[in-house]
Amino acid sequence: MQDFEYIAPRTLSEAVALMSEKGESARPLAGGTDILVQLRGGRRSVERIVDVKHVPELNEMSFSRESGLVLGAAVPCYRLYQDQDIAQAYPGIMDAASMIGGIQIQGRASVGGNLCNAAPSADAIPPLIVHNATCVIAGQQGTREIAVEEFCTAPGRNVLQGGELLVSMRIPAPKSGSGGRYLRFIPRNEMDIAVAGVGSWVQLSPDNRSIVSARVALASVAPTPLFVEESGARLAGREVSKEAIEDAAQAAMEAARPISDMRGTIQQRRHLVGVLTRRTLEGAIARATN
Amino acid sequence: MAKKAHIETTINGEQVEYLCEPRQSLLEVLRDVLEMTGTKEGCNDGNCGACTVVMDGRIVNSCLVLGAEAEGANLETIEGVATPDSLHPLQQSFLQNAALQCGICTPGFILASKALLEMEPDPGEERVRHWLAGNLCRCTGYDKIVKAVLEAADVLEVKG
């Protein structure tokens, strides 16, 4: 592996200063499960690794039914899925947090890291999108907040400017009668990269018979995780039905822009988007009903 | 070259100090610096679990931890599982069930299983299989490993 320096700041301002000093040549380290593999494989080069795990703001995990969830960017997956209240409030995000890597990876990897790594296949991103999450970003010029669906710009690239840090994600309070689901398709049952992934979220009417609003987002079928507004639009105001779900699935398949690579073909991926959109919508509706 | 870091950490209950380059992984530190070669390298990219160690109560792949990150941590490796005069019930169960063939993956499996049983004393087969999915074994087909873990769980429960 290439040579680099390692610093573990204790405050956010210190972390931002350390990052800014080196601009593009500095990378934050949270769980390290992506960056260390990339460095070892020569796919990334850095001069400075800033270990952000000791910065309090990046370790925050606070939740209330009224104000929602603040999820620090360095909080490892296991802390998230061990919290029963959060798991219940954001089941789609839990689906993803408990399937990234294996147990060893989940002991280190963070949802924030998964987001910053900006892989098209990132499992955590579609559920964050459908749960309406936003990103809190800190830089020398202060903090800014953007929607998760705007965060990734290309494979491995995101909106962070040199020196900026993702501090946390904010996820609005769960609405009653809502439910989310994330599913991915992988050839094995664990330890795989999504051939395709779909996150769905719905809010049902009080009688559970119709869909008030819905959101669908996709993984592994575009250069970035993809928010499919059209799928939600085709569901809003409709009765819960196979036809409505099928319309949303068709919209998702049309929106997908997959490529063929060693993990799957264009045709297979587009087909899986349809399958998984149906399955996740059914799952989200079932969860919303309970 | 970046300066070596001076790290103080706890390994298997002992205070340990070492110097490491920032780019050295915890796995490299354990094996090459501390000569604790019980922790194995299988893939060096987090996909086989052979290098599993316990760090602050959680199992991690030591190939995906920097040696420098272990400052102040509490680590447990395979070398700390048995006492001087007796094997851990999991180790005993692996032997009785012939749950190893070549044995290279065994330290990782034992640490991962131990962490599971400490949190969940009575996991079923499905839970054991799920928990161990990050540990690859190419020899056994997992059958005897899963049985060994389930049997060790019973033994540990009786011991209470």
Next chain:
Amino acid sequence: MATTTEVSSTEFNVVGTRPIRHDGTEKVTGRARYSADIQLPGLLHGRVLRSPHAHARILSIDTSKALDLPGVKAVVTSADFAKPSGRVSDLTEGAIHNMGFMANNVMAGEKALYKGHAVAAVAATSPHIAEEALGLIDIQYEVLPPVLTLDVAMKDDAPVLHERLASLANPGLRPGGLKDDDDTGEATNIANHFVFESGDIEQGFKEADVVVEREFDTASVHQGYIEPHAATAVWNADGNITIWCSSQGQFAMRDQTARLVGVPVSKIKVIPMEIGGGFGGKTIVYLEPVAAALAKKSGQPVKVTMSRTDVFQGTGPTSGTHIRVKMGANKEGKITAVDATLAYESGAFPGSPAIPGSLCMLSAYEVENARVEGYDVVVNKPKAAAYRAPGSPASAFAAESVIDEVAGKLGFDPVDFRMLNGAREGTRRINGVRLPRIGYMELLQAAKDHPHYSAPLEGPNRGRGFATGFWGNGTGPASAVASVNSDGSVSLVEGSPDIGGNRVALAMQVAEVLGIAAEDVKPAIGDTDSVGFTSNTGGSGATFKSGWACYEAAHDIKRQMIERAAKIWEASPEDVSYTDGVLTHNSDPELKLTFRQLAARLNATGGPISGRGNVNPRGQGPATAGCIVDVEVDPDTGKVEILRFTTLQDIGKAIHPSYVEGQMQGGAVQGIGWALNEEYVYNDRGEMSNSSFLDYRMPTSLDLPMIDTVMVEVPNPGHPFGMKGVGEVAIVPPMPAIANAIHNAIGVRMTSLPMSPGNILEAIWSQQEDGKA
């Protein structure tokens, strides 16, 4: 659930029991030392530079910048190795390897022949510096068009890998070779093309009521051992070399390294470290000569290790294949004729397992009329290495799929159909060799009787499949020395590396002969200076051949113990009997000595006793296996779930049943991985795209059910305890059994491996298209 079906039983004291393995405690505590665990004062770290091109001429190598990097102590290229001849005419009789090709594989000479082919190596004070130095070696390549498929490689106008490759027609010369200088024949990639024939296939097909012909493809797969290769060498000023490595045979490592670095074998001592899996892939050298050459140049000990990517790209996968099978059978359920063509990729150098694949294909059956034609073809991929029953899985996938289809068309139960055609003692294989007593029929009966075979299987998209497999098993020379200790224990030094429990099985054979406990035998694997020559732990042969050496060594001890007791009692040896570890005077039963009592008196009564066994036993006996598998196919995604799996095997006699089951389960699961997801994925430049455990998808614990085992014990007449090799054959039947189960579940016949979700979806879609058309 494990069951044993015994055909006849002999009483044993130790054989058939399940003692704790002697090396177990070291392995569960992390104390056992594997190849990369060696630490020495002044140890340097070596790394190998590998070709980024699948096919390229090496124009120049400039190592000066690498040597200038602080911390770098030595750089080697092919110029630093011996150049054994690769000519066919220089191969010795019965050659297993072509050392010219092997030298070229260890370090590329004029050409790089696959992506990942070693081209240079560096030793430095840290692994990171060694890696940096690799980037400073400047190599000029002339990139050539890669030859990546059998189709392309076998064309007349294909680019050739070796301009002087000899095209053989000789099923007895697997390693292939180069032509003599005066041979002006055309250049080719076909290293060997051979035909086995028996009977009259034209007549046989005329007699058939059903004929099925299909073509099959299988992708390259890797052995997937978890321990990457590593080798450490010291080259002393007196020319003596010590090498620490893990392999399936320390003597093979010694002999091959000696040829490649150009020294006599006596100059090299190979110390076998524990081996972290091999499955055939650790029978040939990769790093050992490199470590030796770097150690010579640097004057320091050097440890060279591979990364996981190096292992995938630089070491032995098994061959990709293309196989055509045409089979005819009559209404009575008898196979009347088989015509098959098998082409195997050998990788960059000749020597695929096309020959054993062709020989095993029909060996479990009585087929009067058959023609089996085989091709060994070089392509720009890593040199194929042995992998568990080499060659047989691919040919069985083809033949057993066709048998399933033929049986189905004729309305026969798959097991019944095999029983009607099954091989038995005396059946001739296609090369004319008659089979000894085997347990194939008993295995089929055990399958039929197993509750799994008749269990109801309900629910949509579920299916059951059955298939069997055959493997010849190997043997070879082996040595063992055993010494009696004063406390009544026996120290055993044998020559077979322990790849999965054979050490305990060898100790048990000594204990059985001597009538002592398995725990009282202390087995160790000797280095090349401590025990006589022993061939590789391979071909399912270690517990057979080294077991036999141990058996002989134990009998040698027994004989001497009898003589010693006779001496003490002032009797003749004929007056002393030895039963269950007790020596008794035949005519004076009051005179008794236990093994332990006599052991304590040896030094004072004439000196220590040790026994030796040096053998090259025959009669290893071929192995057969079968499996019953239930699957569920998700027709929306193409994913196959294994619901239930039973593996059956004709094992002779289990020495240590737990480790026999372990071999059966491990082989079965490797077969499941091969069937469902494992494959080398190449791009059109010949680069493997999936050289990590993330994307080379071996099964995890969550992908599998428990693997039930049925040990069918039909004693092997060729062994004193009736045992036979058990390590390999279980990998053969899972691929066709799963294909047959998928067909049973969704009516789709899969003809290529892996049967991955994407490939199954494609097959479903194409069947739907055909249905519409």
